[in-house]
Amino acid sequence: MTVENDIAYGIHAVASLVENRSKRLQEVLINRDRRDKRVQRVIDLCKDGQIKIKFLERQAFDRLIKKYQLEEVPHQGILAQTTPMETLSEHDLWPLLEQTSEPIFLILDGVTDPHNIGACLRTADATGVTALIVPKDKSATLTAAAIKIASGAAETIPFIQVTNLARTMRSLQDKGVWIVGTAGEADHSLHQARFKGPLALVMGAEGSGMRRLTRETCDELINIPMLGQVSSLNVSVATGVCLYEIVRQRLAN
Numbered sequence: 001m002t003v004e005n006d007i008a009y010g011i012h013a014v015a016s017l018v019e020n021r022s023k024r025l026q027e028v029l030i031n032r033d034r035r036d037k038r039v040q041r042v043i044d045l046c047k048d049g050q051i052k053i054k055f056l057e058r059q060a061f062d063r064l065i066k067k068y069q070l071e072e073v074p075h076q077g078i079l080a081q082t083t084p085m086e087t088l089s090e091h092d093l094w095p096l097l098e099q100t101s102e103p104i105f106l107i108l109d110g111v112t113d114p115h116n117i118g119a120c121l122r123t124a125d126a127t128g129v130t131a132l133i134v135p136k137d138k139s140a141t142l143t144a145a146a147i148k149i150a151s152g153a154a155e156t157i158p159f160i161q162v163t164n165l166a167r168t169m170r171s172l173q174d175k176g177v178w179i180v181g182t183a184g185e186a187d188h189s190l191h192q193a194r195f196k197g198p199l200a201l202v203m204g205a206e207g208s209g210m211r212r213l214t215r216e217t218c219d220e221l222i223n224i225p226m227l228g229q230v231s232s233l234n235v236s237v238a239t240g241v242c243l244y245e246i247v248r249q250r251l252a253n
């Protein structure tokens with residue numbers, strides 16, 4: 001399924017764009033048949049924020065859903081027309097590094113499921129991550145699905161696409177960033193690691209984990225203890241576990 005990233009869908013995603021007064025937001029489109037309390041709240045928010053709303057007859061709304069190939073997604077009868085989400089490149093990384101005293105970069109090496117990208121963005125926002133870094137190839141981008149799952153975090157976390165991930169990692173290391181990779185077979189656990197100073201956390205792809213060069217470029221590899229029969233966690237769950245351990249250690253100091 002391809003979805004444009006100049007459309008956001010679903011009550012939560014559209015409400016966050018309105019609440020955050022997103023500069024990307026152009027117009028909210030609502031199926032006239034949908035008039036429950038939650039949709040009414042979005043309508044009120046739009047009126048307060050002087051955002052343009054268009055109520056469409058069911059057939060016209062369905063035509064839009066078809067045009068944007070959103071038949072399979074939970075759009076809840078509400079869409080927002082937006083300008084495309086801004087993606088950044090490696091050049092945008094260095095000012096972010098300079099502006100932040102103890103940055104945490106989250107690197108996703110080849111994560112392809114937009115749901116995982118969205119969930120990682122959401123957790124990244126909650127845990128004070130400075131930016132999300134992904135390789136340009138072999139990675140999901142900020143699709144409408146990822147933006148929706150991110151629940152507003154796609155607006156707050158810089159999304160940086162780099163052409164050569166290993167080179168970016170080495171440049172981060174040259175600038176004093178300690179790079180921690182995650183792999184089930186690492187010889188020490190996340191709870192034994194000490195997360196101090198500028199940090200980058202690297203997560204691997206859903207099926208194959210981190211690529212060899214990415215893994216070799218890390219300064220340290222950690223595992224998340226797995227006490228049952230299953231060998232690994234979903235990447236967005238693993239991201240949450242690691243980021244919250246980093247937050248726990250930083251708050252304890």
Ligand SMILES: C[S@@+](CC[C@H](N)C(=O)[O-])C[C@H]1O[C@@H](n2cnc3c(N)ncnc32)[C@H](O)[C@@H]1O
Pocket residue numbers: 182183184185202203204205206207208209210222223224225226231232233234235236238239
């Ligand atoms: C589904 S796992 C990939 C499993 C893959 N077979 C492997 O060997 O890496 C996706 C990513 O989640 C993270 N992850 C999942 N479970 C983990 C664990 N127990 N320890 C460390 N990282 C884990 C890692 O970043 C991993 O690359």
